[in-house]
Amino acid sequence: MSCRNSKPRRSGRLFAVLAFSGALLATSAGALRADAGAAAEAAGLVGTWTVQVTLRDCATNAPIGSFNSLVTFHRGGTISESAGSRTFAAGQRGAAQGTWARKGDHTYRQRMIALIVFDTAPNLPGTPTFDPSSPVSPGFRAGWQTVTHTIEVVDADHLTSAGTNTFYDSAGAVYRTGCSTSVAQRFK
Numbered sequence: 001m002s003c004r005n006s007k008p009r010r011s012g013r014l015f016a017v018l019a020f021s022g023a024l025l026a027t028s029a030g031a032l033r034a035d036a037g038a039a040a041e042a043a044g045l046v047g048t049w050t051v052q053v054t055l056r057d058c059a060t061n062a063p064i065g066s067f068n069s070l071v072t073f074h075r076g077g078t079i080s081e082s083a084g085s086r087t088f089a090a091g092q093r094g095a096a097q098g099t100w101a102r103k104g105d106h107t108y109r110q111r112m113i114a115l116i117v118f119d120t121a122p123n124l125p126g127t128p129t130f131d132p133s134s135p136v137s138p139g140f141r142a143g144w145q146t147v148t149h150t151i152e153v154v155d156a157d158h159l160t161s162a163g164t165n166t167f168y169d170s171a172g173a174v175y176r177t178g179c180s181t182s183v184a185q186r187f188k
Helices: 002-042
Strands: 047-056 062-075 078-083 096-104 108-115 141-156 158-169 174-186
Touching: 047 078, 078 108, 108 158, 141 174
Parallel strands: none
Antiparallel strands: 047 062, 047 174, 062 078, 078 096, 096 108, 108 141, 141 158, 158 174
């Protein structure tokens, strides 16, 4: 008798285990579809971009110089950036790190910070200390720089952005602000 009773119990237990496993798989598949949907939505920005930054006069919007940069927008809302500006002395400005977030359809906000590890004197045309063999530079103080931009996704492979940058000395005092725009192309 115990053999007859154990088969229905085993079948019942097996059915319960299979039903529970099926429910877990269905829930997991739903979560994976939701993650895939979120990733597809964020894929408009996620990836590495080659960027041309144009520094601008904040009052007139006139261009005052440009440089190239590489920016990676990571899933989860973080940024890594390497700038190629010759305005800084070699090794003076570290790579930037930051965050990004969606503001609206095809619009995002980014905020980055980079360390400036040592001071340099200005090297500006028309000044007595100008050295034409060195890059033109307004000079920088050790501290950090923040960059805040609003980004527009133009299409799957192109971005534009505009915003401000602020320079802080090592005591946290603002000593310079500026404006910039950029155009970017997805690196493939």
